Structure formats: C-alpha cells, structure tokens
Amino acid sequence: ATPVEYNSAPVKEQNSASDDRFVVLVDWGSEAVLDRKTGLVWERSPNVSFTNWSGARNRCENLLLGKRKAWRLPTIFELATLVDPNVPSPGPTLPAGHPFTVASSFYWSATTDITNNANAWGVGFNIGDVGSGVKSAIDYVWCVRDGEGLQMTPL
Numbered sequence: 001a002t003p004v005e006y007n008s009a010p011v012k013e014q015n016s017a018s019d020d021r022f023v024v025l026v027d028w029g030s031e032a033v034l035d036r037k038t039g040l041v042w043e044r045s046p047n048v049s050f051t052n053w054s055g056a057r058n059r060c061e062n063l064l065l066g067k068r069k070a071w072r073l074p075t076i077f078e079l080a081t082l083v084d085p086n087v088p089s090p091g092p093t094l095p096a097g098h099p100f101t102v103a104s105s106f107y108w109s110a111t112t113d114i115t116n117n118a119n120a121w122g123v124g125f126n127i128g129d130v131g132s133g134v135k136s137a138i139d140y141v142w143c144v145r146d147g148e149g150l151q152m153t154p155l
Contacts, residue, residue, distance in 0.1 A: 020036070021035060021036050021037050021095060021097075022034070022035060022036070022095075022097070022098055022099050022100075023036060024044065024099050025041070025066060025150075027066070028041075028065070028066025028067065028068065029066050029067065030044065031043070031044050031045070031065050031066045032044055032065060032066045032068075033099055033100065034147055034150055035081070035082075035147075037081065038078065038081050039146070039147045039150075040074075040078060040081075040144050040145070040146065040147055041144065041145050041146070041147045041150070042082075042100070042142065042143075042144050043063075043065060043071075043142060043143050043144075044099060044100060044101065045100070045101040045102075046100075046101075046102055046107075046140065046141060046142040046143065047059065047141060048103065048140070049141075050138040050139060050140060051138060051139075051141055052135060052136050052137065052138055052139075053108055053120045053135035053136075053137075054135065055141075056073055056108040056139070056141040057072075057073050057110065059141050059143070060072050060073045060141065060143035060144075061073075063143050065143070068145070070145050070146070071143040071144065071145045072110065072143065072144060072145060073108060073109060073110035073141070073143065073144075074109055074110060074142065074143075074144040075109055075110055075111050076109040076110075076111035076121035076122070076123070076130060077111075078109075078144060079107060079109045079122070079123045079142070079144075080123055080130055082094055082095075082098075082123070082125075083123060083125070083128040083130075084096070084128070085128050087128065089104075089126055089127045090104045090126050090127075091104035091125050091126045091127065091128065092104045092125040092126070093125050093126070093127065093128030094125065102125060102140075102142065103125070103140055104125055104126040105124065105125060105126060105139070105140050106122050106123070106124045106125075106126075106131070106133065106139045106140060107122055107123055107124075107125060107139065107140045107141065107142045108120060108122045108133075108139055108140070108141055109121045109122050109123065113132040115132075116132070118134055118135055118136075119132040119133060119134055119135060120132065120133065120135050121133075122139060
C-alpha cells in the first residue's frame with residue numbers, strides 16, 4: 001500500500017484500501033507519520049547520527065519535529081510493531097509501502113533489560129530481530145509520540 005498524505009484532521013481524499021497503515025502528516029511538515037495500526041506518530045526520517053542510550057533518550061525528549069514536542073524513545077514493544085518478519089535481510093524490515101527513511105541497523109528502545117540494568121532493548125531493522133545491547137554502545141535513534149488529537153479510524 002502507498003502511504004497517504006493529509007492534514008492532521010484527516011479526511012481521506014482518495015479511495016484507499018483499508019491497509020493504508022501509514023499516513024504522512026502534511027500539517028507536521030511531512031516530517032512525521034501516523035501508524036493507524038497503533039495510533040503512534042513516528043519520525044519519518046530519523047536522525048542518522050549514532051548515540052548511546054542516554055543520548056537517545058535526551059535526543060527524543062528535546063526533539064521539536066513537525067512544530068511539536070512531546071517526543072520520546074519508544075518502548076521495545078512499540079518499536080517492534082514496525083517489524084515485518086516477511087521482509088528479508090538486509091532490510092530495512094519494515095512493512096511494504098512504508099514512508100520512512102531509516103537505516104537497516106539497530107535502534108534503541110526506552111526499555112531497560114531487567115536481567116542486566118547496563119543494557120537496553122532495541123530492534124535490528126537489518127534482520128528484524130529484538131535484542132539487548134549495552135547502554136554505552138552507539139546506535140541509532142527513532143523517536144515516537146502519542147497520536148493524540150489525530151482523529152482517524154484505526155485499522
């Protein structure tokens with residue numbers, strides 16, 4: 001499915017199949033994407049610089065994107081919802097028709113590994129795996145926020 005672009009008070013302008021999961025938010029400068037499956041809003045093109053886990057959290061908490069704040073590092077469960085296990089390596093292992101510009105690499109989540117507090121969970125979008133990495137390692141960041149105020153019919 002092809003991503004649909006429209007304003008944050010969404011009214012579909014075209015006949016779209018019900019599988020139009022991702023909606024590029026034009027009101028947000030087309031910098032953010034609503035995932036109709038989860039109700040979350042994701043950065044369309046996450047920053048390509050690397051940072052450790054603490055830096056990842058700080059980046060999201062200080063992000064101003066689409067003229068909006070309230071961004072955060074996603075939980076491991078939220079981040080894993082973007083994985084399409086049917087997409088082969090080298091990925092990115094995202095659903096067909098996604099509008100994102102992301103690397104086929106590991107992205108941090110906000111979820112600490114309870115078996116080792118020095119580690120946090122993340123998703124490797126090169127093969128679609130979930131794994132734990134040491135928080136001092138340098139990896140990618142993909143920020144998310146809740147989709148409050150967006151009136152959409154969920155999938």
